[in-house]
Amino acid sequence: MVRTTTSRTTTAGRRVLPLLTALALLAATLAVASLLGGSYRASPDAVLRSLLGEGTPADDVVVLGLRLPRLCAALLVGAALATAGAVFQTLTRNPLGSPDVIGFTTGSATGALAVVVIGVGALSPAAGAWLGGALAAGVVLLLTRGAGTGSDRTVLVGIALAAALASVNDYLITRAPLEVAQVARTWLFGSLAVTRWPDVAVLAASLTVLLPAVFVQARTLRVLDLGDDVAAALGVPLGRSRVVLVLTAVGLTGTATAAAGPIGFVALAAPQLARRMLRAPTIPLVTSAVTGAVLLLAADLAAQRLLAPLQLPVGLVTGAIGGAYLLWLVVRAPGSR
Template sequence: MSAPPRPRPAPPVTGRLVRLAGGRVTLRVGPRSVAVGVVSLLVVVVGAVVSLTTGEAPLSLVEVGETLVGQGSRSTEFVVLTLRLPRLLLAIGVGAALAVSGAVLQSLSRNVLGSPDVIGFTTGAATGALVAIVVLGATTLGTSVGALIGGVVTALVVVGLAAGRGTQGLRLVLIGIGVGAMLLAVNSWLITRAALQTAVDAQAWLLGDLSNRGWTQVVALAVALVLLLPIVLAGARRLALLELGDRPAGGLGVDVTRTRNVALLAAVGLAAAATAAAGPIPFLALAAPQIARRLSRSATPVLVPSALLGAAMLVVSDLAVTRLFAPVPLPVGVATGLLGGLYLIALLVRMWRGSTT
């Protein structure tokens, strides 16, 4: 097993090396991941321009710009700062949070289906919100807090049940689906117990929607993103190594238990915060990171491109439901549910074919 001496070959690894600060910082980046991120960002920007300028009261870009720097009229201020901007920012934030949460959970469970909406975390957040609305008569803020608590508690239960010997993977997914199914029943029961108007409110919340949300939700979600995203990004490389298996990762110097727990908590926090802000938005957390990873052809989770793609998908979905179905827009959850469902079917069909051939 010896090889003849050969000229030094090109770097044996994929990706480009980016050297900054006089060589003190060297990063390895995949060109395709960068492309996915840049294109997604462009889509977000274009979507932002369209959503701020069009609608019932069309505005020019100049008018929007003036309003953003505080030079607008009263009516443009209301349209831009109260109606459109918080909604846009919420779409960006919720899309990014769900996508990153899905990317982390799919990586940890080494399973495509290990995303927060499939394994019950989002349903649990909904249960928390419904308890707040129906039982406690909570308003907007109380509903968000209920969703946050519901999501985190559900995650703890699912993870606790799935823990034990060996790696979780499929076990986490199956237990999560089971718990999610039970919570779905609880959710329906809660709605049937509610007074009519409460039930209507609760049902509206359950569809996942970006209307009737305001700066409170935007700020709360921004805080969650600022706190949790850096934690996730700092652990990205350890997350990639964990995909090799617990022992190989441990042998490479990854603190397996700590890495997993921190990533899990951050992912649950992001999913719960997103759900608290906008209600359950289905399938985005499943589809965005998968599409980003496939397009990037990356063997590691691509967190930043996932976040940007998730934001782009939700901005575009929300535009579609508000502009195509005006004047009675659909809740955006219906759009992502339809698209995501199609994607899930396509994915399962491909997985099934892949495993039989």
Template sequence: MRADRRARPGLPGPSKKGGGTVSVTHRVRSRSRTRTLIVCVILLVLALLVGIIMIGSGDYPLGPDRVLGVLFGGGSDLERSIVLSWRAPRALAAIVFGAALGVSGGVFQSLTRNPLGSPDVIGFGTGAYTGALLAIMLVGGSYVATSIGALTGGLGTALLIYFLAWRRGSHGYRLILVGIGISAALAAINQWLVLRADIEVAMAAAVWGAGSLGGTTWAQALPAILVILPVLALTLAGGRTLGMLELGDDAAQALGVRTERARLILVVLAVALTAAVTAVAGPIAFVALVAPQLARRLTGSAGIALIPAACMGAFLLVTADLLAQRMFAPIQLPVGLVTVCLGGVYLLWLLGREGSKRLR
């Protein structure tokens, strides 16, 4: 009877059914990985193309073919000076800084399980601004002093928020609420410091606080990039742990993750990325907020994936910087102003989308 029952075409055995389920799951994962890879490649290619266009734009315009010729060792002495010495640092900084902000935002949104849980909303950018303001007022505003002040302020604010939000663990909503409160307090302190400062110091602080990549040189960009790249690699390596934390602390602990230690390490790495960018370019808002969510929608993933967030952040910031340069040329806008405008549009869309969901 058992042999006859297994032989009937309408009654497949359990092993065949299980194999079919595994096969379907494998196909779904394979399609998801393929889609993610395609999205990442497209975003990187677009970021590089925009970077080449940005290098060729300016008072001495160069076509993409001439820019590529210089980058591969050709061109005249003047073209090499324009491309390699003047414009390439800014383009490379925009791509690397955008990737850093995208990954930083992805880490915080994943840890807080909230699309608004980015470092600029929680207040780490405000803390970096406070540190930079103090350096400008007390030391004189040299590049090294401002960078150290921004790094110290960002990391100090992050640790303060983390420990104030600690209640037998650090949960997402508490990090956001405490971060918004600390950010508001630091913003008030920043305004007071600017009002108390001399006019020259206040103007320097206002320019730095707008967030700009204008005038970025190799001497400014290279140290930040050399800090960002290894930290970025470590953060991307922690993507698997981040995915486990998204399952909840109990599930992550069952998989062998020391949740609070892993969460603290990821927070420090993400803040280091934001602070390194802020030290050079000032607080560039909304890239960390928008990039992970746009990447998640393009890839169709259920959670935040860090590599697509990095690619989207690179594309967004280099595009915003090109708009800042050319939108009102010859007047150049701070890139932070452009990203704030783009972020405002994104927030309005997000609010409208959530409102339409509730009305259904």
């Protein structure tokens, strides 16, 4: 078994660079399509001039003011969600253990909605999203204490909590004024349409801190994936490591949710796709982040183009794809027959 794992790890290591190169080229292609297309057609020359600071006012408004921040936000939100999904799936040792399934994304949405609708002190929606996700994680860990994060009980409790929090979110919307309720309902679908540079700046600043904090724990995650007994024997402080990883992943989830609303599927699918593409024994963090960024960028481009000139919230596109992916995952699971 050790030889098999070592062999799979070596094979995955050789595949990392070619796969990341391919994903980067795909992201570049999608980015070009995102900047050029749309109801306002901008030529490649016009886009290039705007990027170089020499564009016309009309081109600058569309390219620099609308499309470029949306593109950047899609990449950052996708990377944040995929990394959070990789952490939670590794801790739970379950491909369903992503933040959108086990309630943490819904908890972040509840926190942000509570700030917007009710008003909670001087908190911002972003802070509310982080606090809501942390409280949801705390509830799940409290209700599953003694069972360990690697048990199926964690996933089941998280699903139940997500359902309860979804009802809370609907109630909060009924309490809001009509204008606020309409905006909140659109935000709950998950959308990048109104993302602007200040949102991108907050995302970038947060991820500059949170992503490295997760990546430096990559070895700890790999050891935790082997089981609690093995991790303890290798000297990993189980309690402290789990708390740090959970809080960091919740921070990533809250940051992404505050910027774009609760977007499903990306955190669920990106880590597993990255693992399958590399044929790796464990979930690769960096590859998962890049895969999530490309997935969300592709989904947002589809949301803009599928029913043009009508634009769909990207959360509806990822939700539809995620439902199909979840069915496929369940059917392929051992013992599903």
